[in-house]
Amino acid sequence: MEGIFQIGIFVVMLVIGLFAGRANERRHYRELAENEERLRDIVTCAGRGAADSFRSGTLVVGSVVIAEDYFKRVAASLKSLVGGNIRSYESLLERGRREAIVRMKQEARRLGATHVVNVRLETASLAEDWSAQRPMFSAEFIAYGTALSSS
Amino acid sequence: MELTTLETVPGKTITRHLGLVQGSTVRSKHAGKDILAGLKNFVGGELKSYTQLLNESRTEALDRMVEQARDAGANAVVNIRFSTSNIAAGAAEVMAYGTAVVVS
Numbered sequence: 632m633e634g635i636f637q638i639g640i641f642v643v644m645l646v647i648g649l650f651a652g653r654a655n656e657r658r659h660y661r662e663l664a665e666n667e668e669r670l671r672d673i674v675t676c677a678g679r680g681a682a683d684s685f686r687s688g689t690l691v692v693g694s695v696v697i698a699e700d701y702f703k704r705v706a707a708s709l710k711s712l713v714g715g716n717i718r719s720y721e722s723l724l725e726r727g728r729r730e731a732i733v734r735m736k737q738e739a740r741r742l743g744a745t746h747v748v749n750v751r752l753e754t755a756s757l758a759e760d761w762s763a764q765r766p767m768f769s770a771e772f773i774a775y776g777t778a779l780s781s782s
Numbered sequence: 783m784e785l786t787t788l789e790t791v792p793g794k795t796i797t798r799h800l801g802l803v804q805g806s807t808v809r810s811k812h813a814g815k816d817i818l819a820g821l822k823n824f825v826g827g828e829l830k831s832y833t834q835l836l837n838e839s840r841t842e843a844l845d846r847m848v849e850q851a852r853d854a855g856a857n858a859v860v861n862i863r864f865s866t867s868n869i870a871a872g873a874a875e876v877m878a879y880g881t882a883v884v885v886s
Contacts (some may be wrong), residue, residue: 755865
């Protein structure tokens with residue numbers, strides 16, 4: 632009886648994760664595309680870029696914490712039995728990193744900057760509960776750089 | 783105080799180097815927020831309360847670094863880097879470091 636109950640909970644969580652997680656991901660990708668389009672005119676680069684021709688620079692930071700859903704977690708643990716690319720995590724990390732860059736650019740826009748140079752990306756994984764046997768995966772993504780403006 | 787990730791400050795020249803300065807903070811998650819984040823985990827997506835928490839920590843770490851730079855007599859910090867590490871269950875350290883300089 633207890634076994635059936637546990638399987639029931641597992642299936643419900645899996646289904647919730649599958650549908651809500653998918654809807655979440657699709658919405659996030661749509662928002663990312665819109666925001667990236669809006670911020671396309673801000674030039675970003677990982678090196679010094681044209682830093683010397685500007686008069687002032689300020690630190691800008693963008694960050695986000697993103698978590699997996701239950702379906703991704705199960706899919707990833709099944710996939711890791713056979714090895715290979717874990718697609719469900721790839722999309723998670725990609726979204727996180729793009730979101731961090733978007734937020735960094737939004738801060739640059741607020742400051743009236745046209746370029747962000749020397750951009751650095753950082754990832755830190757934050758386990759939900761270390762006492763659990765397999766903690767839920769969540770990670771923090773940070774993008775930071777120097778916003779340049781000519782004034 | 784001028785803060786940049788570059789090794790120089792745009793539009794200014796560095797006249798003196800004052801060495802490495804750093805600021806860090808360790809924060810634990812709020813229990814209430816933790817429960818909400820746990821629920822959010824079934825559907826995935828952004829954990830807004832953690833994003834906010836780590837942002838506050840980063841501001842705090844940066845403030846401490848700036849304070850240290852100011853004590854050293856600097857008016858700018860260049861080459862700033864951040865790092866985050868998960869040191870214990872529910873606690874994260876956020877660190878900011880850079881080189882304190884005098885610019886004119």
